[in-house]
Amino acid sequence: MDQAPPPAVEAEGVVKRFGPTVALDGVQLTVQPGESHALVGRNGAGKSTLVSVLTGLHKADAGTVRFGGEPAPAFGDTTAWQSKVACVYQKSMVVPDLTVAENLFLGRLDDESRWISWGRLRRRAEQLLAEYGVQVDPNTRARDLAVEQRQFVEIARALSFGARLIILDEPTAQLDARGIGRLFDKLRELQSQGVAFLFISHHLQEVYDLCTAVTVYRDARHVLTAPVADLTKTELVTAMTGEKGSGPAAWHAGGDRAAVGDASVEPVLRTEGLSLEGQFEPLDLQVRPGEVLGLAGSAASGNTALGEALAGMRKASGGTVSVHGRTVPSGSVPHALDAGIGYIPEDRHDQGLVLGRSVAENATLTVTDQLGPWGTVLPSRTREFARSMIESLDIKTQGPEQPVAGLSGGNQQKVVVARALARKPSVLVAVRPTAGVDVKSKDSLLGVVRRVADEGNAAVVVSDELDDLRVCDRVLALFHGRVVATFGSGWTDGELVAAMEGVGERE
Numbered sequence: 001m002d003q004a005p006p007p008a009v010e011a012e013g014v015v016k017r018f019g020p021t022v023a024l025d026g027v028q029l030t031v032q033p034g035e036s037h038a039l040v041g042r043n044g045a046g047k048s049t050l051v052s053v054l055t056g057l058h059k060a061d062a063g064t065v066r067f068g069g070e071p072a073p074a075f076g077d078t079t080a081w082q083s084k085v086a087c088v089y090q091k092s093m094v095v096p097d098l099t100v101a102e103n104l105f106l107g108r109l110d111d112e113s114r115w116i117s118w119g120r121l122r123r124r125a126e127q128l129l130a131e132y133g134v135q136v137d138p139n140t141r142a143r144d145l146a147v148e149q150r151q152f153v154e155i156a157r158a159l160s161f162g163a164r165l166i167i168l169d170e171p172t173a174q175l176d177a178r179g180i181g182r183l184f185d186k187l188r189e190l191q192s193q194g195v196a197f198l199f200i201s202h203h204l205q206e207v208y209d210l211c212t213a214v215t216v217y218r219d220a221r222h223v224l225t226a227p228v229a230d231l232t233k234t235e236l237v238t239a240m241t242g243e244k245g246s247g248p249a250a251w252h253a254g255g256d257r258a259a260v261g262d263a264s265v266e267p268v269l270r271t272e273g274l275s276l277e278g279q280f281e282p283l284d285l286q287v288r289p290g291e292v293l294g295l296a297g298s299a300a301s302g303n304t305a306l307g308e309a310l311a312g313m314r315k316a317s318g319g320t321v322s323v324h325g326r327t328v329p330s331g332s333v334p335h336a337l338d339a340g341i342g343y344i345p346e347d348r349h350d351q352g353l354v355l356g357r358s359v360a361e362n363a364t365l366t367v368t369d370q371l372g373p374w375g376t377v378l379p380s381r382t383r384e385f386a387r388s389m390i391e392s393l394d395i396k397t398q399g400p401e402q403p404v405a406g407l408s409g410g411n412q413q414k415v416v417v418a419r420a421l422a423r424k425p426s427v428l429v430a431v432r433p434t435a436g437v438d439v440k441s442k443d444s445l446l447g448v449v450r451r452v453a454d455e456g457n458a459a460v461v462v463s464d465e466l467d468d469l470r471v472c473d474r475v476l477a478l479f480h481g482r483v484v485a486t487f488g489s490g491w492t493d494g495e496l497v498a499a500m501e502g503v504g505e506r507e
Contacts, residue, residue: 006069008033008165008196009054009085014063016049023049025220026063029198031165031213036187036197038207038228041217041240042438044396044408047200050217051167054198056081067165086158090170090436092150096143101125103142104157132156133189148179152186159195166190167198170436172206177298177464177500184210202438203465204233216240237439253292253473253489265289266325268458269310269427274319279305280481282319287427287458292449294472295462297500302481304346307431307462311343312336323426342425346432346462348416353404360386360400363418389418394444410441417448428452431462446471464500466493 008031016024024046031037041047052058054065056075065072073080094103104125125138134152142150155166168187172180187197187210199211207214208228216223216239223239231239267286275282280302287293297303308314310321315331322328328339336343345351353362363386386400393414397407404415413433420428430449434442449471453459461468469475477485477499485499 005033007031007066008035008068009198010064010066010069011050011054012064014050014053014065015061016053016058017061022220024053024060027217027220027222028225029215029222030225031196031198033164033196034191034194035213036191036199036211038199038201038211038214039217040201040204040207040214040236041223042410042440044219044410045217045240045438046220047217048169049220051087051169051198051200054165054167055085055087082158083162085165085167086154086161086163087167087169088151088154088158088171092142092147092154094142094145094150094153096141098142099138100129100136100140100142100145100153101138103153104128104138104160106157128156128160132159132193133186146179147175148183148186151183155186155190159190164194165196165198167200169200170202171199172201172203177497180206202436202442204236207236208233218242240438241440252470268324269460270322270325271310272320272322274306274309274316274321276302276305276309276314277317278481279314280478283483285476287460289456289458290453291474292453292459292461292472294469294475295460295478296464296469296475296496297478298464300480301464301478301500303462303464303478304431306478307429307460310336310427310460311341311429313343313345337423340423340426342420342423342428344416344420344428344430344433346435348409348413348435353412353416355403355405357404358401359390359395359397359404359407359415362404362415363389363400364422365419385422386418389422393418393448410437410444413437413441413445417445421448421452425452426457428457428459429462430459432465432468433461433463434465434468442467466496469496 009029011027011029013026013028014024015026027046027050029039029050039047049058053060056073059075067084073084095106098106101122105121122138129136129138134156136145136149136153142153145153151171158166171183175183191197201207211228213225214228214231214236215225216236218240265288267288269285269287271283271285273282273284283306295303295306305314309316312331312333312335320327321330323339323341326339328341329335360382364382383400390397390400395414395418396411404412407415428449433445433449437445446468449459449461461472463469473489475487475491475496476483477487477496479500479502484502487496
């Protein structure tokens with residue numbers, strides 16, 4: 001009788017401390033060959049720390065890690081770790097200006113000669129890509145690839161070192177529905193070849209779509225490991241939060257807010273013929289006091305470009321934007337801020353935060369003119385302002401002076417929100433506001449959006465995440481730059497997804 005192969009990775013009793021902070025408290029994890037195994041938990045649960053231990057970036061203080069039944073390589077032996085495991089992060093690690101072939105063999109361009117044979121390099125790349133069924137031209141610059149293609153290249157590179165365990169850290173954060181489908185198809189194909197995946201995501205539906213097993217961490221401890229099919233979503237959320245599930249959250253839109261659609265009320269935000277060539281067609285919008293408007297659509301729908309145009313990040317090719325009847329000059333962030341438009345960008349790392357600066361400095365970037373006389377910025381006033389935002393948004397931090405890079409993803413996002421709210425905006429434009437945050441942080445952030453509207457202002461949520469859109473009183477579905485459907489708050493998942501994918505139209 002054939003003996004079952006050893007686990008792709010097996011971690012037992014892993015402990016990791018950073019000073020007085022216990023980041024991992026005796027956790028465990030087992031991933032079998034050919035398995036997609038989900039690791040979920042709130043921000044700060046210990047997931048990222050475990051990844052750093054499993055990839056050799058940090059040395060565990062206690063416990064054991066084994067790959068394929070063998071002890072993990074010695075700490076610091078990079079080559080040996082690369083032969084066991086690799087991590088594909090949310091932010092791509094490929095070098096944009098290099099070709100696919102150059103990225104695949106970076107650091108080992110030609111093992112047999114002092115000189116690089118570019119023809120041989122391309123042939124090696126073609127063979128490697130063909131071996132794993134990755135349909136990408138090795139001569140293409142990485143910057144010209146679609147997001148999931150860059151991920152395929154990173155996975156192929158990892159497999160070429162001999163790794164049979166690939167960690168995927170929020171791999172779908174920048175993908176639309178079609179890109180996610182292509183990624184999952186490729187993962188299933190590689191699973192059939194015995195490759196194991198550890199899948200880390202805050203999108204629980206994806207756990208059910210892809211994975212057969214799930215492990216939950218909470219507060220640096222292991223809570224459970226179970227077959228995905230044996231857990232309902234409510235049970236999974238309860239395991240992650242430690243709290244029993246309840247009915248709809250307070251921020252969900254509902255019939256009691258129908259009055260916001262009263263046409264006799266002057267809109268807070270209005271667009272007339274607003275357009276951006278190649279992104280979205282002329283569009284008339286009206287968002288009234290107390291209303292949250294959703295702009296739903298995939299990455300190619302134009303909804304993100306529309307949100308950026310509203311916030312002054314892009315210059316429109318036609319039409320106007322006005323707040324309380326006042327026209328806002330297009331393509332100017334300072335003018336948008338002065339008009340009362342607050343903005344939560346899609347990518348908190350590239351657009352939302354200065355990671356080398358403190359929580360206080362980041363939270364007050366839009367109000368530096370209010371932090372001291374004659375253009376000066378007083379540190380005491382900066383700290384005082386930041387403390388009020390920390391308390392208002394329940395930001396988990398050691399204090400205003402803590403570097404923002406040291407916060408969990410959910411708390412970093414709250415700092416971005418604090419900056420957007422600092423000038424008390426009349427209009428809040430939020431692009432995928434809960435990307436990469438846990439369930440509790442998601443509730444908190446969407447609660448803030450609801451609160452902004454309930455105070456008599458307007459909010460616009462730009463997203464393809466259904467949970468983000470549940471806060472909206474009205475949702476416009478965009479497809480290839482035009483509105484194809486309009487929904488009240490009573491939409492179903494199926495009909496909204498169908499509209500975002502261009503299946504049927506409803507006005």
